[in-house]
Amino acid sequence: MPLDEKDYIYLGSDTPEISYSFNAGASYKGFDVSVIFQGSANRFVYRGIDNWTVPFRANYTNTITSSIGNVWSPENPDAYYAPYTNDANINNYNYQASSLTSQDGRYLRLKNLTIGYTFTDKLLQKIKFLQGARIYATGTDLWEYTKIKDGWDPEAARDATGLKRYPFTRNITFGVNLTF
Structure with a gap:
C-alpha cells in the first residue's frame, strides 16, 4: 500500500x-x-531545501558542518543526514518536508x-x-x-x-x- x-x-x-x-x-x-x-x-x-540545510547541495557553495560524521552509511544507520550528493533530484527527495526536516x-x-x-x-x-x-x-x-x-x-x-x-x-x- x-x-x-x-x-x-x-x-x-x-x-x-x-x-x-x-x-x-x-x-x-x-x-x-x-x-x-x-x-x-x-x-x-521546518528547514526548507537550500544550500544551508542540505550538505553539498550544489557545487562551489558553502555548506553546514553539522553533517560531518553524521551521514548515513551501512556502518552509521542512525545518522541524521542522507549520504552526500549534489544531485538535485536525490536531495529534493531526501530532504522533502518531513519529520526529518522539521526540528524540535x-x-x-x-x-x-x-x-x-x-x-x-x-x-x-x-x-x-x-x-x-x-x-x-x-x-x-x-x-x-x-x-x-x-x-x-x-x-x-x-x-x-x-x-x-x-x-x-x-x-x-x-x-x-x-x-x-
Whole structure:
C-alpha cells in the first residue's frame, strides 16, 4: 500500500506555544551579578531545501558542518543526514518536508549575564575627582540548550533562508562607569 496524504501527521507549529524568561540578581560587598534566561517551548522549525540545510547541495557553495560524521552509511544507520550528493533530484527527495526536516525548536538561552564591581567610597576618597566608579563585564547569548541540529539561531524566523539566516553568536562587552 503506497503512502499518500492520509499518512501525514501534524508535527507542530513554528509559533511557540510558550515563550518565557526569568531573571535574578544579587550583590555583596561591591560585587553584583545579574542573569536573564529566555526560551520557548512547543515549537517546531521546518528547514526548507537550500544550500544551508542540505550538505553539498550544489557545487562551489558553502555548506553546514553539522553533517560531518553524521551521514548515513551501512556502518552509521542512525545518522541524521542522507549520504552526500549534489544531485538535485536525490536531495529534493531526501530532504522533502518531513519529520526529518522539521526540528524540535524549543530552547533555553542565557540571554544576558553581567558581573560588576562598584568601588567603595573609602577607596574613591583617595581619587579626589571621582564620585563613583564601577567596572563590569556583560555577556549576551553565552549559553544555549536546544535540539536544533543545524547550528542556526532558534529565534530566527522560519522563512529565514539564504542570507537572512545567521548562526548563533555570542558577545562579551567590558565597561567602566565613572561619575565625576
